[in-house]
Amino acid sequence: MTNDQAGGAAPPDEYVEAEIQRLLTEDPAVAEQGITVIRREDALVLYGEVESPHRREEILRRVSERFPDVSITSDIGVIRAQAPTEIEQLP
Amino acid sequence: MVIRIAAVGDVHLDEDVVGRFRPALEELPECADVLLLAGDLTRHGTEAEARCVAQEFGGLAVPVVTVLGNHDHQCDQVPQVVKVLEDAGITVLEGDGVVLDCAGGRLGIAGVKGFGGGFAGRCASDFGEPEMKAFVRTTNESADRLGAALRSLDCDMLVALTHYSPVPDTLVGEPLEIYPFLGSYQLGQAIDSAPTALAVHGHAHAGTERGTTPGGVRVRNVAHPVIKQAYSVFHVGDQLDTDQVSPIGGSGSQRSWS
Numbered sequence: 001m002t003n004d005q006a007g008g009a010a011p012p013d014e015y016v017e018a019e020i021q022r023l024l025t026e027d028p029a030v031a032e033q034g035i036t037v038i039r040r041e042d043a044l045v046l047y048g049e050v051e052s053p054h055r056r057e058e059i060l061r062r063v064s065e066r067f068p069d070v071s072i073t074s075d076i077g078v079i080r081a082q083a084p085t086e087i088e089q090l091p
Numbered sequence: 092m093v094i095r096i097a098a099v100g101d102v103h104l105d106e107d108v109v110g111r112f113r114p115a116l117e118e119l120p121e122c123a124d125v126l127l128l129a130g131d132l133t134r135h136g137t138e139a140e141a142r143c144v145a146q147e148f149g150g151l152a153v154p155v156v157t158v159l160g161n162h163d164h165q166c167d168q169v170p171q172v173v174k175v176l177e178d179a180g181i182t183v184l185e186g187d188g189v190v191l192d193c194a195g196g197r198l199g200i201a202g203v204k205g206f207g208g209g210f211a212g213r214c215a216s217d218f219g220e221p222e223m224k225a226f227v228r229t230t231n232e233s234a235d236r237l238g239a240a241l242r243s244l245d246c247d248m249l250v251a252l253t254h255y256s257p258v259p260d261t262l263v264g265e266p267l268e269i270y271p272f273l274g275s276y277q278l279g280q281a282i283d284s285a286p287t288a289l290a291v292h293g294h295a296h297a298g299t300e301r302g303t304t305p306g307g308v309r310v311r312n313v314a315h316p317v318i319k320q321a322y323s324v325f326h327v328g329d330q331l332d333t334d335q336v337s338p339i340g341g342s343g344s345q346r347s348w349s
Contacts, residue, residue, distance in 0.1 A: 028135060031134045031135055031162065031165070033296065034296030034297060034316055036297070048296070048297075048316075049296070049316045051102065051103050051104075051107075051108045051111070051315070052107040052108050052111075054107045055107065079315055079316055079319060080319050080320060081111045081112050081115060081315075081320070081321045082115055082320055082321060083114070083115035083118045083320070083321055083322075084115075084122075084318075084320045084321070084322065084323060084324055085320075087095075087122065087324040087325070087326055088311075088323065088324070088325050088326070089325075089326050090288075090289060090309055090325050090326065090327045090328075091328070091329060
């Protein structure tokens with residue numbers, strides 16, 4: 001872990017990105033493989049889609065808790081679950 | 092002969108999701124003869140999560156056929172998960188198949204979870220450390236079981252159901268570096284060893300809906316984050332209503348049942 005390097009305005013380093021990516025999958029409270037971590041200036045942005053608003057909130061909470069000195073924002077959506085409006089014909 | 096197939100994968104159910112899919116699932120008999128689930132039904136593969144799947148996808152008016160995904164293996168409770176699903180009337184495939192009598196004919200479905208390994212020219216080989224050999228042999232054995240199951244079914248139309256992808260086409264959008272963890276060409280080779288009409292898979296959340304095996308079999312990635320609806324519906328057959336046939340390059344046609 002490299003938390004000691006990530007204080008204040010210091011840019012997040014690749015090891016932090018890697019740690020977050022693994023946390024997203026390996027933390028039982030998250031267990032998501034479809035979230036992408038993108039570096040933007042001095043912040044990290046989490047992109048992807050999950051099945052419920054609760055999971056979206058939990059992701060941000062767990063990552064912020066583990067990396068309190070890293071600026072993290074979330075742009076995670078909740079996947080729609082409506083019936084389809086089109087069919088695909090496969091002759 | 093037209094058989095109507097609904098499919099979705101990667102629904103990752105837990106208590107917080109129960110009920111979200113059900114209103115759409117209640118409409119299934121109007122548009123589909125069967126619902127296929129392409130694995131990753133749960134978040135961690137626990138018996139409790141499987142009960143959520145049973146509640147959401149059990150007791151539907153159409154048969155439900157599934158394979159498991161990697162998430163469904165996480166807590167090493169596969170036997171318990173399978174039992175809960177089967178008790179709810181859901182058919183769980185792993186290296187075997189089922190034939191369903193549909194209005195349009197006999198639909199044969201063969202399924203395996205599948206595994207990674209990569210695609211032709213850029214794949215792992217059965218060579219070197221025991222761990223690497225075990226990895227590739229797991230893929231080979233899974234694909235062999237899928238091929239044997241596909242070739243064994245006596246039916247009018249054949250569908251392959253996997254969690255991992257049989258082709259790279261439907262992975263477009265995922266980082267190239269992780270393709271070997273998303274599927275393997277051996278699954279495609281197994282699908283091409285039988286007269287398969289359609290192959291359905293999940294697993295690649297950032298992938299693409301449509302692809303084709305080297306042998307010309309249509310492949311569809313139905314991972315929920317990809318299709319962004321409760322399920323996709325495919326009407327497969329040789330006597331479709333030409334007014335409804337999708338134009339080439341089109342995204343589909345309007346549903347005919349509304």
